[in-house]
Amino acid sequence: AQTVTQSQPEMSVQEAETVTLSCTYDTSESDYYLFWYKQPPSRQMILVIRQEAYKQQNATENRFSVNFQKAAKSFSLKISDSQLGDAAMYFCAYRSGRSQGNLIFGKGTKLSVKP
Amino acid sequence: EAQVTQNPRYLITVTGKKLTVTCSQNMNHEYMSWYRQDPGLGLRQIYYSMNVEVTDKGDVPEGYKVSRKEKRNFPLILESPSPNQTSLYFCASSPYYSNQPQHFGDGTRLSIL
Numbered sequence: 001a002q003t004v005t006q007s008q009p010e011m012s013v014q015e016a017e018t019v020t021l022s023c024t025y026d027t028s029e030s031d032y033y034l035f036w037y038k039q040p041p042s043r044q045m046i047l048v049i050r051q052e053a054y055k056q057q058n059a060t061e062n063r064f065s066v067n068f069q070k071a072a073k074s075f076s077l078k079i080s081d082s083q084l085g086d087a088a089m090y091f092c093a094y095r096s097g098r099s100q101g102n103l104i105f106g107k108g109t110k111l112s113v114k115p
Numbered sequence: 116e117a118q119v120t121q122n123p124r125y126l127i128t129v130t131g132k133k134l135t136v137t138c139s140q141n142m143n144h145e146y147m148s149w150y151r152q153d154p155g156l157g158l159r160q161i162y163y164s165m166n167v168e169v170t171d172k173g174d175v176p177e178g179y180k181v182s183r184k185e186k187r188n189f190p191l192i193l194e195s196p197s198p199n200q201t202s203l204y205f206c207a208s209s210p211y212y213s214n215q216p217q218h219f220g221d222g223t224r225l226s227i228l
Contacts, residue, residue, distance in 0.1 A: 045219035
């Protein structure tokens with residue numbers, strides 16, 4: 001069975017600085033998708049970024065980028081120029097390319113942004 | 116506006132009193148799913164549905180029921196709620212293909228006394 005591990009329960013970053021959130025996963029599959037979701041205090045689940053396993057190029061969305069290391073099964077999220085609005089819980093998630101749709105989540109990392 | 120709508124947003128009830136949390140999506144998605152979120156455990160899948168009349172258990176299905184009679188609706192039923200089902204619940208939907216991200220509802224906070 002696939003598992004997703006986020007080893008940092010809490011992280012803190014100074015406003016305007018850069019922070020990296022870690023995520024590792026375990027799978028024997030070659031076809032899968034990885035996602036980062038943000039959950040602000042409003043508790044909505046907001047998609048931040050996604051990565052297809054077959055793509056070597058790391059995904060980027062504005063200030064958010066990933067470092068996808070397929071061999072190491074690592075999928076870290078980098079937030080550049082951190083803003084107060086980035087404070088939230090961040091969840092890493094895995095989705096198999098075979099089974100339609102089931103997301104497997106990590107336990108989350110709570111990010112605080114200091115002004 | 117494309118959205119997943121859950122109701123109620125908050126509910127406090129007592130042990131054993133049947134309740135239903137509704138979920139509706141307007142995006143014509145085939146796939147729908149229910150998750151519960153507990154502190155330190157992340158989100159865990161309760162049940163999911165690939166399409167109308169097709170449902171299957173997730174990781175934590177005990178004490179829950181679902182049905183999918185229409186494509187847009189996927190209610191979660193707690194027939195005899197217990198305090199260990201106190202949690203934050205999310206409904207999500209997506210197109211059939213797994214490369215598409217799931218769209219989440221705003222969550223339902225359930226407290227079972």
